[in-house]
Amino acid sequence: MNKPALLVMDMQNGIVARFQDNPEMLRAVQKAAETARQYNIPVVFVRVAFNEGYPEVSARNKAFSQIAQFGGMTVSDHATQIHESVRPTNGEPIVTKYRVSAFAGSNLEVILRAKQIDTLILTGIATSGVVLSTLREAADKDFAIKVLSDACADADPEVHRVLMEKVFPRQADVLTVDNWIDDLSLNTQETV
Template sequence: MHAGPRPRTALLLMDLQQSILQNYPDGGLLERIRTALAAARRAALPVVWVRVCFRPGYPEVSPHNVRFSEVRQTGRLLESDPGSDIHPSLDVQPQDVVVTKRRIGAFAGSDLEVVLRAAGIESLVLAGVATSGVVLSTVRLAADMDYRLTVLADGCADGDPEVHRVLTEKVFPRQATVQTVGAWVDSLSG
């Protein structure tokens, strides 16, 4: 049986923004993200950055949205805030796509699906923070949308290490391949 062409894959890097990353101890996360990013570029895979931010006055934030109502009160994550930018050590390139979302998951309140479909993307490799936030929400919806998924377990971080462990070891494997950055990089050259 002929397996057909290899699915077109994109690396999806989520919420790796300066003001968000300051809430997580690095523990080598940024270095692992840079390793995955370099491997994707060598393999000519599209890179899509997803960031969360809001317009002045937060017109997208309902008072019923507990998480983002807290953000609104702090005045953080505005489009104009330099803290909303992708971390400068991650080197966003002109050919990369940067998607702005207005909710937790990468698809909610963004044009991510339009971008992926236009590029013929069928497979997503996900990394970012937080594991229990953007990664979980994106895995769930992307699986329902029939994307092939890989989660880079050590390319994600969460404020609660036990939640990260449960998600990457027990929940995500039901809908995605879960790999380390190193294993994924090795798979690209094989």
């Protein structure tokens, strides 16, 4: 019996702001979260943030050392709060990670194991960042994986396309939010 959870990853103010020209993606994430709630599928929010003083950031980390140098992205910063378009409801957990993968330095795996989750449905920004890193690590941890292609975005549309069409299908089922909803509806009808 598969027990899924929807991961809404890096849908935080400072990241979503860079993708405001993609309202379709934001609507797809909203629709996925609403559907998960309707089907009693846990929704887990993941954000990247750092503690004051950036003790988690190594000077050797090219991406995050820039943040530590210029400031921002701390756990209390506006940029790290979940975007209002997909705000958590009913005590849905917000996991704070300190690297690119949703698992890196977070309590995500503890939450998933506590809920006996064996299937992850991935959404988020960026396809080449949190989605790719989380997919790879989740596959190594033996989770079944689905990626909702229209509920993910990347600054480079070609990278997004290549990952969705050529890379992700090796370890995950790639489908649109509407296809996922159709599958949920069909599976619910079959069990009735």
